[in-house]
Amino acid sequence: MPEIVELEERPYVALRGKVAMDGIAAFADRMREVIDWLAAKEIAPNDAPFFKYDVVDMDAGLVMEIGFPVDDLRSGEGEIVTGVLPAGRYATVSHHGHPDGLMAATRDLLAWGEEQGVEWDANGDHWTARLEIYRSDPREVPDMNDWDTDLQFKLKD
Template sequence: MPSFVDRPAQRYAGFRDTVTAEGLREVAHRISAIVGALAARGVTPAGAPFFRYLVIAPGMTSLTVEACVPVEEPVDLGDEYFTGVVPGGKYAMSTHHGAPDGLYAATAAVLEWGEREGVHWDRAETTDGEHWAGRLEVYRTDPRIEPDATNWETDLYFRLAG
């Protein structure tokens, strides 16, 4: 069962793209590029990297997502990268233990739980899809240290309305 947590606003360096579900892996590869660009500027990440889901089209035909690495201060990485801020607030949080291929089911379980419990998410539903203020997958396990994906931990965060 998810728990409710307060998250402060979080600044990050990111890359945004609109892709199909199959394209998520390509966006995920940008995390290492962002970490490398930060390292080249002498900037240490301020936390675990994460995915931010912004817009999910009806039927998941496309997703607008960001690959993100937390930073303390805005940083200019040039090219396609930017600095953004995830809003602070109250979030529902659940931890997925295992490989990334289980994240879809873990996310569905949180959303179904929220539906049963009457949770109001900070999202707007429009003709082009669900627009989320704060929907994150935080990758707590460094695959360079733990290569066995069955041992990975990913925190799922969903911002509550109001």
């Protein structure tokens, strides 16, 4: 069942790109670029990796970031960007299962928000913070059907 939580701001490092709906898996495969960049800068992630959906346009595609929260924020380079996930109230829900189920989980969270009368921190297709946080480490949980993923969508202040 979704709930509303208060979260502190979280600095992060990510790879940013424009992605077609059918290109999310290929973009996710580029997570290694973020890991290698962090390693080269000797920056350790302080939490699980995430996908951040900045623009969600089912026709024109997505603008998204894949990255990690960090303590030591530096300037990005090229497609590597840095930013801060803003503090505030977030609607959140956990999903257990294959990432293929996240589209339905997202639809359900959005429907729940509509039922609850929440106001998303979004301007049309542009979102302030719409996140999928991947809690399961594939090295420890190789079966994607056993993965745990949190959805966190920021609400207007």
